[in-house]
Amino acid sequence: MIRDITLGQYYQADSVIHRLDPRVKLVATIGFIISLFVVDSWVGYVVAALFLIAMIKLSKVPFRYMVKGMRAIVFILLITVVFNLFLTPGEPLVSVWKLTITKEGLRIAVLMAVRLSFLIVGSSLMTLTTTPNSLTDGMEKLMKPLKYLKVPVHEIAMMMSIALRFIPILLEETDKIMKAQIARGADFESGNLIKKAKAMVPLLVPLFISAFRRANDLAMAMEARCYRGGEHRTKMKPLCYRAADRIAYGVLFLYFAGCVTIGVLL
Amino acid sequence: MSIILDHVDYVYGEDTALSVHALKDVNLVIPDGQFIGLIGHTGSGKSTLVQHLNGLMRPTSGAIYYNGEDIHEKDYDKKQLRSKVGLVFQYPEHQLFEIDVFKDVCFGPKNLGLSQKETELRAYAALKQVGLEDEFFYQSPFDLSGGQKRRVAIAGVLAMKPEVLVLDEPTAGLDPKGRDEILDQIAKLKEETGITVILVSHSMEDVAKYVERIIVMNRGSVLYDDTPRVVFQHYRELEQVGLAAPQVTYIMQALAKRGMSVDTSATTIAEAEQEILRALHRTV
Numbered sequence: 201m202i203r204d205i206t207l208g209q210y211y212q213a214d215s216v217i218h219r220l221d222p223r224v225k226l227v228a229t230i231g232f233i234i235s236l237f238v239v240d241s242w243v244g245y246v247v248a249a250l251f252l253i254a255m256i257k258l259s260k261v262p263f264r265y266m267v268k269g270m271r272a273i274v275f276i277l278l279i280t281v282v283f284n285l286f287l288t289p290g291e292p293l294v295s296v297w298k299l300t301i302t303k304e305g306l307r308i309a310v311l312m313a314v315r316l317s318f319l320i321v322g323s324s325l326m327t328l329t330t331t332p333n334s335l336t337d338g339m340e341k342l343m344k345p346l347k348y349l350k351v352p353v354h355e356i357a358m359m360m361s362i363a364l365r366f367i368p369i370l371l372e373e374t375d376k377i378m379k380a381q382i383a384r385g386a387d388f389e390s391g392n393l394i395k396k397a398k399a400m401v402p403l404l405v406p407l408f409i410s411a412f413r414r415a416n417d418l419a420m421a422m423e424a425r426c427y428r429g430g431e432h433r434t435k436m437k438p439l440c441y442r443a444a445d446r447i448a449y450g451v452l453f454l455y456f457a458g459c460v461t462i463g464v465l466l
Numbered sequence: 467m468s469i470i471l472d473h474v475d476y477v478y479g480e481d482t483a484l485s486v487h488a489l490k491d492v493n494l495v496i497p498d499g500q501f502i503g504l505i506g507h508t509g510s511g512k513s514t515l516v517q518h519l520n521g522l523m524r525p526t527s528g529a530i531y532y533n534g535e536d537i538h539e540k541d542y543d544k545k546q547l548r549s550k551v552g553l554v555f556q557y558p559e560h561q562l563f564e565i566d567v568f569k570d571v572c573f574g575p576k577n578l579g580l581s582q583k584e585t586e587l588r589a590y591a592a593l594k595q596v597g598l599e600d601e602f603f604y605q606s607p608f609d610l611s612g613g614q615k616r617r618v619a620i621a622g623v624l625a626m627k628p629e630v631l632v633l634d635e636p637t638a639g640l641d642p643k644g645r646d647e648i649l650d651q652i653a654k655l656k657e658e659t660g661i662t663v664i665l666v667s668h669s670m671e672d673v674a675k676y677v678e679r680i681i682v683m684n685r686g687s688v689l690y691d692d693t694p695r696v697v698f699q700h701y702r703e704l705e706q707v708g709l710a711a712p713q714v715t716y717i718m719q720a721l722a723k724r725g726m727s728v729d730t731s732a733t734t735i736a737e738a739e740q741e742i743l744r745a746l747h748r749t750v
Binding site: 212377382385387401 | 484517522548560
């Protein structure tokens with residue numbers, strides 16, 4: 201039940217995209233998201249869709265994994281579409297009772313839906329092809345200039361990687377405790393909201409205790425290995441760009457330039 | 467009254483690159499009142515198997531019958547089943563959550579919809595069954611020692627008065643004294659109440675003393691299913707799957723090899739002692 205959550209989970213495969221430097225993927229994801237807001241025409245979205253489909257094909261991640269991630273935002277998507285559809289003023293298309301669908305409304309609703317789903321699929325492509333650790337490595341390196349502004353870049357990256365590392369552990373733990381309580385006759389599914397919230401207590405208390413215990417253990421283990429922050433710390437496998445990464449930057453640049461051109465011209 | 471597993475298969479993460487075939491064509495009959503040891507190396511599928519017994523996991527294919535009824539039938543009462551097949555998970559002390567020991571043990575019977583009085587009676591009886599002293603009843607479960615916490619957690623399941631008690635590695639992480647205490651308590655409980663007990667472990671030594679039947683799992687399938695005597699005769703094969711027979715078996719085998727006429731199927735130290743003395747033409 202709980203293992204079905206894919207948003208932000210790594211899918212193991214051996215592909216060009218998987219092997220790219222995490223910095224490239226981070227920049228590409230940000231670039232892709234910006235490009236979605238730069239273009240505002242059908243041509244632009246077709247280009248974005250083609251780019252996205254090509255990347256998914258290259259990544260060897262089954263398409264249904266992306267769709268699974270979409271499930272989490274179905275609700276948001278629905279609200280966006282409904283609101284845009286009925287509340288945008290303009291030339292009326294269909295009118296039933298007090299609700300009017302306008303031409304502009306339809307256009308914006310569809311565009312928003314496409315934009316949102318591309319956004320989610322694009323960013324889940326990054327997390328599906330990059331291990332959390334290399335992702336934070338990439339972030340740390342990208343944000344390095346901020347160090348001169350006294351931003352604790354290393355500490356933030358470390359916190360992020362620990363947080364990410366704990367997601368699957370805590371999910372597994374949740375699954376285990378849930379099963380243990382179900383075995384004791386607990387019921388997490390039926391009843392009204394208050395009853396359901398109350399039913400969470402036997403799950404949340406042990407989960408919090410175990411999270412604290414694990415955090416404590418981890419802190420101990422880190423201290424036992426003399427961890428003391430980012431100062432003068434070197435990496436065993438430092439990130440460095442290779443030929444494929446440069447080509448990827450080139451492709452990204454071409455795509456982005458194309459999108460800007462479309463955005464300006466159309 | 468029994469549990470029957472009919473061609474049960476279970477695959478983790480089906481249709482993904484990481485799918486694992488955790489159970490392969492498992493067929494078992496678990497009659498009432500048996501004391502069974504379920505043995506297997508880490509990752510052999512024993513924990514997966516026991517979670518099928520009370521319907522927490524649904525087999526990918528195959529069926530499970532409890533008292534002749536398919537537990538995955540649409541209108542089968544799973545809650546009722548879970549009170550009949552009590553499952554104590556690995557490290558059960560991690561599931562404790564109430565403010566005191568007694569309340570925590572009450573959780574199970576309360577979920578069954580029993581009256582306050584009945585709930586408390588059962589909780590009290592269960593705590594007595596696991597041998598916890600009265601003075602601990604109103605303490606926070608988090609202030610107890612590891613062994614005591616585990617007893618409380620086991621009592622939490624016992625309070626539902628199960629007909630079948632499944633314990634997944636009940637001695638993991640306990641010191642030898644704590645281990646013997648827990649196992650002795652379980653054996654005593656079995657004797658007093660006559661319930662079916664399934665003891666999951668990776669240590670033959672632990673179970674040899676208590677159980678009447680051993681099921682050995684290897685890579686998701688049942689390798690041996692027989693009395694300890696017969697299973698331990700396969701000690702060479704057991705070693706190959708990462709398990710070992712009790713030390714007594716090795717001693718008896720070594721003695722037999724040296725020409726002593728002993729019966730090598732002795733499973734406990736007491737039996738071995740008898741055998742050796744007999745071979746030496748002496749009696750106790």
